[in-house]
Amino acid sequence: MLKVTVWNEFKHERELEEIRKVYPEGIHGCIAAFLKEEEDFTVRTATFDMEEHGLTEEVLNDTDVLIIWSHALQDEFSDEVAKRVQKHVLAGIGLIALHSAHYSKIMKNLMGTSMTLKWKHGESERLWCIAPTHPIAAGIPEVIDIPEEEMYGEFFDIPKPDDVIFTGWFSNGYVFRSGCTFNRGYGKIFYFQPGHEEYPIYRIPEIQQIIKNGVRFCAPALRERKSPDNEEIK
Numbered sequence: 117m118l119k120v121t122v123w124n125e126f127k128h129e130r131e132l133e134e135i136r137k138v139y140p141e142g143i144h145g146c147i148a149a150f151l152k153e154e155e156d157f158t159v160r161t162a163t164f165d166m167e168e169h170g171l172t173e174e175v176l177n178d179t180d181v182l183i184i185w186s187h188a189l190q191d192e193f194s195d196e197v198a199k200r201v202q203k204h205v206l207a208g209i210g211l212i213a214l215h216s217a218h219y220s221k222i223m224k225n226l227m228g229t230s231m232t233l234k235w236k237h238g239e240s241e242r243l244w245c246i247a248p249t250h251p252i253a254a255g256i257p258e259v260i261d262i263p264e265e266e267m268y269g270e271f272f273d274i275p276k277p278d279d280v281i282f283t284g285w286f287s288n289g290y291v292f293r294s295g296c297t298f299n300r301g302y303g304k305i306f307y308f309q310p311g312h313e314e315y316p317i318y319r320i321p322e323i324q325q326i327i328k329n330g331v332r333f334c335a336p337a338l339r340e341r342k343s344p345d346n347e348e349i350k
Contacts, residue, residue, distance in 0.1 A: 117158050118335050121179040122148045123171065125189045126163040128313045138316050143185050150324045157331065164189055169197050176200065181210035181331045185311065186217045198222050206301030208342055210334025212327065215266075215311035218274075223307070226300050227275055233292070234269035240287040241265040243294055243310060247281040252295065252306065252329045260322045266312035268292045274307075282326075284309055295326070297333070302342045304334040 124144035128135045139146050144161045151159045162170025164186075176182070182201065186193065198221035205211050205226060213223050218231050241262040245253050269290030275298065282295030294309035308326065310317050317323055 118156055118331060119178055119180045120151055120157050120159045120183065120331055121162055121171075121175060121181075122151070122159060122183045123162045123169070124164075124185045125187060126165070127188050135313050138314065139318075143311075143313065143318060146318045147183060147185075147327065150318075151328065151331065154328060164193070169194060171197050171201060173200065176204045176209065179204075179209055180336055181212065181334050183212040183214065183327070183331075184217045184220060184222060185214045186220045187215075187313065190216075190219055190221065193221050195221065198225055202226055205303035205305065208302035208336045210303060210331070210336060211305045212330050212334060213305065213307045214327075215309060215313075218272075218307060218309075226305065227298070229275060230273045233272045234267075234290065236267040236269075236288065236290075239265060239267040239290075241267070241294075241310065242285045244283045244285065245281065246283050247279055250279055250281045251333045252281050252297070252326060254329055255325055256322055256329075260320070262310060262315075262317060262320070264315045265310060265317065266314075268294070268309050282308075302336070306330040306334055 122144045124142055126142045129139050129142045148159045148161050151157050201222045202225045224231050243260040245256050245258055267286040267290055269292050272293055277296035278299055279297040280293050284292040284294035296307045298305040310323055
């Protein structure tokens, strides 16, 4: 069984009625619900207001893949917890960063760049699959039309990805590397752009399938966690 932890700030859904109507169970609840459809996944959720943001050593030690969604509380997120997650990714757990989680302390620590980009509300997106043989693209059509989405545009200040699987084209003409993978230490990372909180993007079946595929891709190949520390050879 793959052990998945879905983490969300859970701020917008509690404070803004228009977003609560889209995700009454929270973004984390929506994602957890469709992941639980998979017989080989066990799923837990965690949110910002929990002790240590719900990402304790115990939780991370019992996680194969961590999914994060963050936006409004990036600066308030604990430096200590961000470094803890970084350590666990380097030691082998998978990480999926969704939408504005590109700008989380976790991703900034792991990528080592500013993670800045261009953005604009109120556009539509055509999400093109440009690496159809990649495991994350399994069963995904050539293009997914997203009627309403927040535009993210280049230049996106990230290190060179190992793979670019999806490219987004937006109705105002901007393009974006919308689905990228990275390796850090023993861990695999998948960044996936679609998912602005105002729109029901995580209810689109193809988007759900991409995230499910991402979990399987990012799952640790080595069941026993490895240490990212220097290792003396005896």
